[in-house]
Ligand SMILES: N[C@@H](CC(=O)c1ccccc1NC=O)C(=O)O
Ligand SMILES: [Zn+2]
């Protein structure tokens with residue numbers, strides 16, 4: 001089985017949303033101190049690295065991570081390249097064949113220097129969601145930290161995706177992935193109350 005890891009590596013210098021909790025992993029007990037084991041402690045924002053958004057992230061009445069259907073995060077996914085576009089809208093997807101897939105992963109390559117949080121990214125136009133929903137899409141993944149422009153407070157793309165029943169995967173790494181259909185596995189952790197969750201996202205070549 002050929003597995004392509006499309007997850008960002010979590011480390012103590014991983015960039016996070018400006019002002020958000022920084023990522024930290026440290027040993028709270030060492031083998032030397034405890035006499036038996038190393039025990040790690042993690043502190044992080046739910047929106048660090050490769051992660052999913054639960055609707056509760058931007059809608060107080062929205063579903064939390066624990067309520068999400070795991071089927072969304074396992075199954076065929078189409079990878080498409082859409083480079084050098086500021087705002088993706090339906091016209092950019094006229095050439096795409098959506099047959100047999102309910103998940104689409106977009107390789108924008110608009111965040112190249114991943115050691116720093118980006119200053120601008122390819123975002124989604126709010127009218128893309130109804131278009132993708134008509135094509136049968138239930139999950140969208142992007143290689144950037146957000147589906148909206150970074151300074152947006154209204155988050156029109158997030159809301160439009162939710163209204164159209166499309167779930168969000170952010171921060172995937174598609175640098176070495178070619179266009180085509182793969183099996184995606186990107187399961188969120190069952191964190192009660194969470195608005196999002198880090199995932200280990202992989203593509204399986206078929
Ligand atoms: N929408 C972004 C995260 C986001 O907007 C955010 C994350 C942490 C702290 C503040 C944020 N947005 C503030 O306007 C995401 O889904 O990851
Ligand atoms: Zn997020």
Ligand SMILES: [Zn+2]
Pocket residue numbers: 053145146147158168170
């Ligand atoms: Zn988001």
